[in-house]
Amino acid sequence: MKILSSSQIKSCDIATTESGVSSLNLMERAAAKCVEWIEMNFKTTNRFLIFCGTGNNGGDGLATARMLYEKGFDVEVYIDRANLNFKADAEINFRKIKKISGIEIKDFSDFSKTIKEKTVLIDALFGYGLNRKLSGKVKNLVETLNQTTLPKVSIDIPTGLFADKVIEKDSVVFKADFTLTFQFYKRSFLHPETGRFCGKTEVLDIDLDSKFIEDAKTDYFVIDNSIIRKIYKPREDFSNKGTFGKSILVGGSYGKIGAVLMSSLSALRTGSGLTFTMAPDCGNLILQSQIPEAMFISSGKNYICKIEIQDKAIYGIGPGLGKEKQTQKALLEFLKSYKNPVVLDADALNILAENQNLNLIPKHSVITPHPLEFERLFGKTENSFDRIELAKEKAKDSQIFIVLKDHHTAIITPDKKVYYNITGNSGMAKGGSGDVLTGIITSLISQKYEIKEACIFSVWLHGKAGDFAAEEFSRESMLPTDLINKIGEVFKSLN
Numbered sequence: 001m002k003i004l005s006s007s008q009i010k011s012c013d014i015a016t017t018e019s020g021v022s023s024l025n026l027m028e029r030a031a032a033k034c035v036e037w038i039e040m041n042f043k044t045t046n047r048f049l050i051f052c053g054t055g056n057n058g059g060d061g062l063a064t065a066r067m068l069y070e071k072g073f074d075v076e077v078y079i080d081r082a083n084l085n086f087k088a089d090a091e092i093n094f095r096k097i098k099k100i101s102g103i104e105i106k107d108f109s110d111f112s113k114t115i116k117e118k119t120v121l122i123d124a125l126f127g128y129g130l131n132r133k134l135s136g137k138v139k140n141l142v143e144t145l146n147q148t149t150l151p152k153v154s155i156d157i158p159t160g161l162f163a164d165k166v167i168e169k170d171s172v173v174f175k176a177d178f179t180l181t182f183q184f185y186k187r188s189f190l191h192p193e194t195g196r197f198c199g200k201t202e203v204l205d206i207d208l209d210s211k212f213i214e215d216a217k218t219d220y221f222v223i224d225n226s227i228i229r230k231i232y233k234p235r236e237d238f239s240n241k242g243t244f245g246k247s248i249l250v251g252g253s254y255g256k257i258g259a260v261l262m263s264s265l266s267a268l269r270t271g272s273g274l275t276f277t278m279a280p281d282c283g284n285l286i287l288q289s290q291i292p293e294a295m296f297i298s299s300g301k302n303y304i305c306k307i308e309i310q311d312k313a314i315y316g317i318g319p320g321l322g323k324e325k326q327t328q329k330a331l332l333e334f335l336k337s338y339k340n341p342v343v344l345d346a347d348a349l350n351i352l353a354e355n356q357n358l359n360l361i362p363k364h365s366v367i368t369p370h371p372l373e374f375e376r377l378f379g380k381t382e383n384s385f386d387r388i389e390l391a392k393e394k395a396k397d398s399q400i401f402i403v404l405k406d407h408h409t410a411i412i413t414p415d416k417k418v419y420y421n422i423t424g425n426s427g428m429a430k431g432g433s434g435d436v437l438t439g440i441i442t443s444l445i446s447q448k449y450e451i452k453e454a455c456i457f458s459v460w461l462h463g464k465a466g467d468f469a470a471e472e473f474s475r476e477s478m479l480p481t482d483l484i485n486k487i488g489e490v491f492k493s494l495n
Ligand SMILES: NC(=O)C1=CN([C@@H]2O[C@H](COP(=O)(O)OP(=O)(O)OC[C@H]3O[C@@H](n4cnc5c(N)ncnc54)[C@H](OP(=O)(O)O)[C@@H]3O)[C@@H](O)[C@H]2O)[C@H](O)CC1
Pocket: 009, 010, 012, 013, 026, 027, 030, 053, 054, 055, 056, 057, 058, 059, 060, 087, 125, 126, 127, 128, 129, 130, 131, 132, 133, 134, 135, 155, 156, 157, 182, 183, 208
C-alpha cells in the first residue's frame, strides 16, 4: 500500500471530487465508514462525546455524530463556541446537527473529567490539515481529554500529529486507543516518536480516486497482504534439496551459541534446502544435538577465527559473533575476497563500524541494524524520520538493502524506496528476535527470492510469526524460539 504525503492526500481528495463525487458526499462516506467501525467495536457503549474542529476533520466528526445519533446512541458534540468559522462542508453538517434537538452542543470548556462509564471520546479536532502545533483552547482540551481513562478514538489522525513528519518534543497530542484513518497509512503512524499516539490503526477504504492513487509517486509503502501474495512462491513439486539453496549461518562464540542456533533453525523453518552453521567448536555439541538438520563447519575454538568461502551459498553473518581480534580479522578478510551479496547483522555490523570498513560490504548485500547499530555505522540523526532519510542516502551510495529494525521495521532499498512493516508486536523486543530474522532473510535469498523481496517477505513473516506467538503465549512470555515454532503456521495461512 502506498503512503502519500498530506499534500498528495489533499490532491487525491480533489481528484475524487473532480471525478464526480461531491466533497460533501465524500465526507458522508468517510463518516459512514467510521460509524460502521464504531458500532462493530463498541457494542456495549451507549454514549459518544465528539470533539470537533472547524475544518473537514471537524466536519467528519459532525457527520459521525449525526449518524450515531440516528442509530440510537446518546451523542454530545463539543465545539469552540467562540470560533464558528466552519469550512463549507463542516458548516453544512453543523447546521444539520443544530436541527436535531436530541444532540447537545457544548463548548470545549463544558467538558468535565468526571464523566460516567460506557462513554467513548471521539477526536475530530484536526486531521491532515494541521500545520502548526496545538495551542490555546484546543491544546488545553486535548491535555484534559488525555487525563481521562475513557476509550479514545481519533478520526483520520490523532489531533496534534502531522501526517508525514515529526512533532516538536513538547507538542501536545491526543492519545488515541484507536485511529480510524482514511484510505492510507500516514508515515507518522509508523515512527516511534509519533506512532505512540495512534493506538491501533484501522485503515478505512473510502474509495478515493483509484487512478490518482495508481499514478501517485512515492518512496514510501506499507507492506500489506497484497504485496506478500505477489512475492510468496509456493514450494514446487519435482524439486530436491538443491532446489532450495544453501544457507550458511556464521556466528556464535563462547556463551553466545544460542544466537547462531536460532538463525540456523529459522533458516531451516523457512525452507532452506541445505543449512550449515559455521561456528566455533564450543558450539558443535549444542548445535548438532539441538538441530540435527544443520551441518556444522568448525571455524575456531571459542570464537570464529576463519570464515571459509564456499560455492553457491548465501552467507548470513553476525549472530553471537563477538568482536575478538581474530574474529574481526576473519570477517574483514572474508569480505575482501567475497563479492556476492551477504546478510550482515549484529557484531558483523559493529566490527565494520569500528573499522570504518563499510566499503567492504558487497553490492546488494543486506544489513540489519537496530537504531543503535545504525548510528554506529552511519552516525546520529535528530529523529527517526531523519534516520530513514539518511538510510536512503546510504543504501543508494553503497547499493545495499538496509533492514532498519524498530517497532515498525523499515526496508530501505538502493533505489531509495522505503517499505514499512506492520506485523509484529512488543513481545518481540527481546534478545534473539534479530537472530531469527537474519536466518529467515538468508534462507529466502538462498531460495532465489529477489533480494528486495526476500527482505520484505522475511520482515513480514517474522512479525506475523511473532503475532501468532503472542496470541498463544502473551507478549510478555513469548520467546524468539516460540516465534520460530510459529513460522509454519504463517506459511499454512499463505497456502
Ligand atoms: N481524502 C480524505 O482523506 C478525506 C478527508 N476528509 C477529512 O478532512 C480532513 C482534512 O481537512 P482539512 O479541512 O484540510 O484540515 P483540518 O480539519 O485538519 O484542519 C482545518 C484547518 O485548521 C487550521 N489549522 C491547522 N493547524 C492548526 C492549529 N494548530 N491550530 C489551529 N488551527 C489550525 C488550518 O487552517 P489555517 O488557515 O489556520 O492554516 C486547517 O486548514 C482529513 O483529515 C479528514 O478527516 C474528508 O472529510 C473526507 C475525505
